[in-house]
Amino acid sequence: MMTDQAILDAMSTAFVCLDADGVIVRSNRAFATMVGSTLDNLVGSSMAMAADYESNRAYFDALALTRADGVTRRVRNASADFHAVFDNVITRAGDLLIVEVTDVSREVRERDRRTELEAAREVVWRRTEEHILAFDLAGGSLLVSDSVRDRWPIAQLEAAMRDGTMLDALSNPHQWSDPWIDETSLFDGRVERAIAEVYTTGIEQRHRTRVPLAPGVARFFDTQLVPWEVEGAVRGVIIVAHDLTKQLRAQRRSIFAAEAINQVLEHLPVEVWDFDLSRGLVTPLFGQGPPGGDHADETVDPQPMSVILSRLAPDAGAKMWGALDRLATEDSVSVQVQSADGSRWLQASFRFVPGAEFDRRRRAVVVITDVTSEVVKAEAESRLGHANHVMRFAQGVAHDFGNVAQVVGGYSEILLQHPGPEIVELAARSLASAAQRGVAVSRRIAKIAEVQQAVNAPIDLSAVVGSSLPRLRQLVGGRVTVTADCPPGLVGIAEEEQVVSALENLCENAAEAMSRAGTIHIAVAPVASSGGRFVEIAVADDGPGIPDHLLGSVFDPFVTGRPDSGTGLGLYLIQEYLYSAGGTVEVESSPQGATFRLRFPAP
């Protein structure tokens, strides 16, 4: 008996033997002290009768049922403080009921912990930015994060999981290519296959997937497929999909933007070339370049300048080489050239690129721009300007000859009505004066034709200025000094007679403007501008300058600031001449004097 008791005591499971009255007649170590008392006492002292009425009622019901029908029953109850959970197996042996009691607290806690963990995971899933789908392929269930449930049509997937059709598909690898999910509903066949592979091999995979949501609408995901392992066995596949749509859209937008910029640039009539001045070779940097197009991603070998020149008019070569020569002394040079077919005007701007010291090559950047519209506009403006010129000129002529006719006609009438000697003398003087004015105006008008017909050729402008100085000094009289600065050998395209005539006119005007002694300084110098290279003759006086209200119109015909009422054609003629010679004339004025700059094209 003692030996039996010792064996019983050594059992991990406690037990009690109840007689028909519910009195504990025997127990092992755990409940030894309770022998002789009723089970009510036992439960009342150690179990949560009151706290867990339902489980305890089930327990006593089970005891009564087993006593009645002899069927072994199993029920669980908890300790009063809920810290312990007991598993009770009730068996009948004759009149006795044997209750085996096992403490299952640890297992229950472990299970609870797992449940909590899963609940926690569920919370994480709900809140995650990523979309999680857990295919419990062994259990046939599908867990999805809310982000998936909210957005994706997963009913079909769930149905497939419920029906086991997904499992069937996965268990027959040769059927993987048969889509078990409608392609437009969630995944394409590639991911379906990937799920099967991960399930069977247990090896993680990663894909870029496209999920069509509606015709023409799709989202893109970076999808990770991870085997779902439980106790060393693959139970399913967890898919974590990171939504790349926004990112891809942004990326695509930037690609589109870059593409759009390229498109715009391609249609812009701009091209940029690298010019190796030392070797005379060009390399397209940007823009149209030679036929063959896009050079953005490739290195293009330097080519001879003819790749540019072949597209241009025959005279472009001389202009371009001339511009390159000028780069020796100037930082940037521009020339206008015509396309080979003469339909477009192009401006080639050369800009010297200062190289690194170790780079012996001299390099320039050539920017070729289509300036056709500007040139056409300038020509239209020039025509309009010319029309205005002609109109003002006509008005001026009408005015001057109107006055002459007025005087002639008026005095003729007076002479007829008052033929007295005083009137005759007065009238004769006025008539002579009017005749003189008529002659002066007609001479000036004749000069316009002369100006237009001038034969312009390369002449040494320094020499012209030098040789005309004595005549100019004579013209302005002793009170005005004429000085000159003319470095030898400055050649411009002009006609000597016109240049001298212009100098005479400017000096006369200047001398007239200076009431007292003064100085006229004539300087000859080479100048360059965007329009090309010129030789400039600057005539500067130290008189009072040109009144502001006249400054804008000094070159208009019949405008004069001279008190002797000159014809007002002198500066107009100078301007007409210079325009016809391909040059320009400009005036600057301040209270310290006026400067006229006559620019003649350099050959």
Add this chain to the structure above:
Amino acid sequence: MSATVLVVDDDDDVRSLVALHLTLTGFGVAESDTVDGALTALAAGPTPDLVLTDLNFGADSGQRLVEHCLAIGQPVILMTASVTARELPSPLRDGVAILHKPFSLAELSAAVSAALASGDAP
């Protein structure tokens, strides 16, 4: 007492001609070769019965003088070599008697008489 006319023109020959004709036909005549001179004369007085002015003074314009005359109710005739009315500044197209150069002395006398008559009317 004869009427007085202020003749304003920078062209000496034309001005002298007009002045001579008006003198010979019995007017009192004052002359000025600039707009500023005429304005000064008007301000200083005595006020002439009529102002006869050129339009084109080179850089200056007789328009200033005409507008001043219109403003103070001074009868004025504008002499101009401008061929068409379109060339005239718009304020001068209406309400100002215009003598187009070259004009005959008979036209001049008629215009002066008309201007003086309309000036006397009120």
